[in-house]
Amino acid sequence: MPVLTPVSLDDAVRLLDAHPGALVLAGGTDLMVEINEGHRPIGSGGDPTVVVAVDRIAELRTWTVDRGADTVTIGAGVTYRELLDEPLASLLPALAEASRTVGSPQIRNAGTLGGNLGTCSPAGDGLPVLSALDAVVHLVSAAGRRDVDVHDLMVGVKRTSLAPGELIESITVPLLDGWQGYSKVGVRNAMVIATASACLVTDRSSRTVRIALGSVAPTVVRCPDAEAFAAGVVDHDARTVPDDAVARFGELVAATSRPIDDHRSTAAYRRHAVEVMARRLLRRAFPGRPA
Amino acid sequence: MTAMEVYTLRVNGDDREVADAWLGESLLYVLRERLGLLAAKGACEQGECGSCSVLVDQHLVCSCLVLAASAVGREIVTVEGLAPVGVPSDVQRAFVDAGAVQCGFCTPGLVMAATDLLDRIPDPTDMQIREELAGNVCRCTGYGRLVAAVQQVAVARREAGEPA
Ligand SMILES: Cc1cc2nc3c(=O)[nH]c(=O)nc-3n(C[C@H](O)[C@H](O)[C@H](O)COP(=O)(O)OP(=O)(O)OC[C@H]3O[C@@H](n4cnc5c(N)ncnc54)[C@H](O)[C@@H]3O)c2cc1C
Numbered sequence: 001m002p003v004l005t006p007v008s009l010d011d012a013v014r015l016l017d018a019h020p021g022a023l024v025l026a027g028g029t030d031l032m033v034e035i036n037e038g039h040r041p042i043g044s045g046g047d048p049t050v051v052v053a054v055d056r057i058a059e060l061r062t063w064t065v066d067r068g069a070d071t072v073t074i075g076a077g078v079t080y081r082e083l084l085d086e087p088l089a090s091l092l093p094a095l096a097e098a099s100r101t102v103g104s105p106q107i108r109n110a111g112t113l114g115g116n117l118g119t120c121s122p123a124g125d126g127l128p129v130l131s132a133l134d135a136v137v138h139l140v141s142a143a144g145r146r147d148v149d150v151h152d153l154m155v156g157v158k159r160t161s162l163a164p165g166e167l168i169e170s171i172t173v174p175l176l177d178g179w180q181g182y183s184k185v186g187v188r189n190a191m192v193i194a195t196a197s198a199c200l201v202t203d204r205s206s207r208t209v210r211i212a213l214g215s216v217a218p219t220v221v222r223c224p225d226a227e228a229f230a231a232g233v234v235d236h237d238a239r240t241v242p243d244d245a246v247a248r249f250g251e252l253v254a255a256t257s258r259p260i261d262d263h264r265s266t267a268a269y270r271r272h273a274v275e276v277m278a279r280r281l282l283r284r285a286f287p288g289r290p291a
Numbered sequence: 292m293t294a295m296e297v298y299t300l301r302v303n304g305d306d307r308e309v310a311d312a313w314l315g316e317s318l319l320y321v322l323r324e325r326l327g328l329l330a331a332k333g334a335c336e337q338g339e340c341g342s343c344s345v346l347v348d349q350h351l352v353c354s355c356l357v358l359a360a361s362a363v364g365r366e367i368v369t370v371e372g373l374a375p376v377g378v379p380s381d382v383q384r385a386f387v388d389a390g391a392v393q394c395g396f397c398t399p400g401l402v403m404a405a406t407d408l409l410d411r412i413p414d415p416t417d418m419q420i421r422e423e424l425a426g427n428v429c430r431c432t433g434y435g436r437l438v439a440a441v442q443q444v445a446v447a448r449r450e451a452g453e454p455a
Binding site: 003025027028029031032033035037043051053103106107109110190191 | 336
């Protein structure tokens, strides 16, 4: 049977080792579109003739909380639907907000966070969240395990640093102490690929504000200048920030974006959109004005 | 193309054999072209329209985005499996009563989505119905009648469940 359905991670790794070039299939919401449209040759000549479906691997479909380290580790096969369920949604609110904007119920029931990383579209809604949270991605192959910073996994438009035969096993993100949220602009509310998006997370204990942008560069980008500026102007305890600082934050975020004109929007609109989203997210995180 | 061995899908409670399939075939294709189950409709083939919606292990998915041979061992339910022919389910009946069926092309997908929605959320608000049905495109009804049909079922089920 050319579609292999391992139920353990060990078996999956062994199968990928035994079948070089095999296609890894998770929810299929990106891959099947390519197969249906004939953009992904499969099953003839030198094309992949073996598919390894990873959706029955229990290890990939679970998530765990480490209260000592204050982290959550999410299996690559966890779906958007599951990220929206409690208690995960309350633990990782920005990821839940982003998940709610993905496609439709049908897409959220099938699509996985691992698949979002595997595809590595600049518009992937999970990716700004993983970037803002400085996620660590755990990879596994017959050669062993390695951990990579999410920013080192995303190397270009739909390009990752995954090695052949390597699987994304899980993703670890910190449990932060502070407001976090996701914002997305598109032409409608459902079933829309982001024209521009932003994730802002705050952390009282480290006194940091972090922001990552989607759809405005070849990969998701962080905004170090804006983050450094924010750290100096917000009050994490009183949850306040002055109006002029909010405006400046928006400008710094827009300056970091490197958007392009394409069929979905213009560079100018995208730059404007991330500026507005950044201002709104910072104001939501710090609703008060200092006295 | 690589010919595949025979594999078996469990559809509407029956084991159905699929032979001589191509590796890349979607569940939608296999349902329609190999198993003769024509309820799920093919339109966009990219998960945008929802007209091919089916349940796989009780999850509503677009069958065009399911690799057919990867669904071996899963419970697949299509509209054909919701109710016997000639005896529509309450959701199907409500669609007709509320005028939520016009050209009918999107209807099987929407019936699957509405059935799934009411199983999970027995008492939905209009907003919830709209969000839950956002993966199903209808070009005729304008959606108002679809929302009404779902509400009609929710009310009827509630009344049926209440003591007289
Ligand atoms: C109608 C529609 C609407 C959509 N809307 C959105 C949206 O709003 N936002 C958004 O971000 N995306 C959207 N998508 C894209 C898609 O749903 C997401 O990118 C999703 O996360 C892909 O996950 P999957 O499990 O379906 O991946 P698959 O299609 O199964 O795989 C995608 C890629 O990742 C690789 N892969 C998957 N799992 C692993 C693993 N564990 N290890 C290594 N490689 C792996 C595969 O080999 C493949 O290259 C949409 C898609 C459709 C069809």
